[in-house]
Amino acid sequence: xxxxxxxxxxxxxxxxxxxxxxxxxxxxxxxxxxxxxxxxxxxxxxxxxxxxxxxxxxxxxxxxxxxxxxxxxxxxxxxxxxxxxxxxxxxxxxxxxxxxxxxxxxxxxx
Amino acid sequence: xxxxxxxxxxxxxxxxxxxxxxxxxxxxxxxxxxxxxxxxxxxxxxxxxxxxxxxxxxxxxxxxxxxxxxxxxxxxxxxxxxxxxxxxxxxxxxxxxxxxxxxxxxxxxxxxxx
Numbered sequence: 001x002x003x004x005x006x007x008x009x010x011x012x013x014x015x016x017x018x019x020x021x022x023x024x025x026x027x028x029x030x031x032x033x034x035x036x037x038x039x040x041x042x043x044x045x046x047x048x049x050x051x052x053x054x055x056x057x058x059x060x061x062x063x064x065x066x067x068x069x070x071x072x073x074x075x076x077x078x079x080x081x082x083x084x085x086x087x088x089x090x091x092x093x094x095x096x097x098x099x100x101x102x103x104x105x106x107x108x109x110x
Numbered sequence: 111x112x113x114x115x116x117x118x119x120x121x122x123x124x125x126x127x128x129x130x131x132x133x134x135x136x137x138x139x140x141x142x143x144x145x146x147x148x149x150x151x152x153x154x155x156x157x158x159x160x161x162x163x164x165x166x167x168x169x170x171x172x173x174x175x176x177x178x179x180x181x182x183x184x185x186x187x188x189x190x191x192x193x194x195x196x197x198x199x200x201x202x203x204x205x206x207x208x209x210x211x212x213x214x215x216x217x218x219x220x221x222x223x224x
Contacts, residue, residue: 031210033212033213035213035215037151040217041198041217041218041220042215042217042218043200043202043213043215043218044215045212045213045214045215048210048212050210084151086153088153088213090210090211097155097158097166098155098211098213100152100153100154102150102151102152103151
């Protein structure tokens with residue numbers, strides 16, 4: 001978790017509001033993946049990113065490899081967005097293995 | 111839709127026993143992985159296989175051994191479990207250019223060692 005720092009560690013959101021999660025890398029990440037782990041434990045891949053941005057429905061993610069960070073924006077939060085969001089960076093120095101952050105726990109309130 | 115299947119989902123056992131977790135993927139991927147998720151939710155890679163060949167073997171105790179019969183299956187055997195082995199074990203698969211090495215996870219196998 002030290003090489004990939006996620007913030008905030010936890011977040012409580014009112015349904016319908018927007019928020020942003022951040023991931024800072026101390027490794028030279030070349031690609032980033034974002035995952036959502038639901039309360040049952042299933043990990044779902046949300047984004048695979050090279051430097052740049054991607055959007056999928058109410059989610060938007062950006063990755064800046066020079067500044068070594070990535071963001072995940074949630075727009076119009078819904079109850080099913082609740083869960084733990086993980087980012088993971090892939091770096092040549094780590095043998096192209098993914099290094100995960102410790103996650104951001106998100107609770108969306110009605 | 112789940113395409114990486116793990117069994118069992120949950121297992122409680124005593125210290126010293128042997129445990130096996132099975133994983134099968136129906137995505138046609140070449141690479142499969144085992145990750146360990148500890149009580150603090152941190153995910154760490156244990157092993158990865160590419161087309162039945164071991165390509166990553168992190169520093170894990172020798173009592174852990176992966177087994178792959180073909181590229182769609184990757185099992186994990188733990189001989190003589192210890193209390194610190196209590197965790198969720200997650201299997202994943204990937205395919206280069208899908209894009210990159212996008213990981214697809216199973217639902218996890220929770221191990222409790224008493």
